[in-house]
Amino acid sequence: MWTTPKTDWQINEVVDAADLNAIGENLAALKSPAFAQVVLDEPADFTTTATSFVDVSTARLSLTIDTQGGDVLVAFVGSVYSTSTAVINVSFDVAVDGVRAAGEEGLLVSTVNSNFAANASFNCWITNLSAGSHTFKLQWKLSAGSAIMWAGAVPLHPRFSVREVS
């Protein structure tokens, strides 16, 4: 549990147990900030045909952490491809408490077809979050056709993680 550090110490002011415990608790909070991660090892990969941003998997790619307020680093490592021979764009974004972080066309685009898979990995700072519980969901959309995210069946093992950093 993070406590805002006391910064108004006065000369001859006595340091008591609560002050020292607050420092100790802050060090512990800095050592182990709020963190959540999912490593996919699914029997079947994830697919979509959505042309507007939707959750990749509400069941598996949704992470909730309790933060002290501030910034959170979101990371995703994964790959996508298409079953279509036509080249399509697969766009990604992160929804934070239901609101997409990047908005518009998202954070990144991977261009794929059935011959070429593409890297869809990214890091993203989410800044100035309030203290409390926050939910992060990976979202994607396509320009057309259908896309597949390898999620363990291949076997590749994407990772989605969130960590409070300040």
Added chain:
Amino acid sequence: MPVIRIERDRVNIEALHADLQTLLGMALIGISQDNAGVVVHVADAITEDDRMRVEERVIAHDPDTLTDDQRTRRERRAALEQARQNYTAPLDPQDYTDALPVIRILIRRIAWLEREIRDLRGL
């Protein structure tokens, strides 16, 4: 964005998308699938009747039924595989020394392109 969740395993997502598009038109945003089942993403303006019809179609969906585009891709792929089996040996310009000069030039060019493609495919 409203979603309709239906528990079922394997689907042909392209065929299911095409099927639901005939039902919903522009109200269909897309379909996703993960281990929890099928998720149909729809626009706000969907009636309860449409919702029920979506569920019925997803449950009745046959994943082995291909779309026209999938059938075309499969046939094209099969034709390519057949051609690969038919022409396993590289084109040899020496087999055509008695052809017309212009044909021999074309054969040398085709043999060169064939070598380039084999190199790209790691053969």
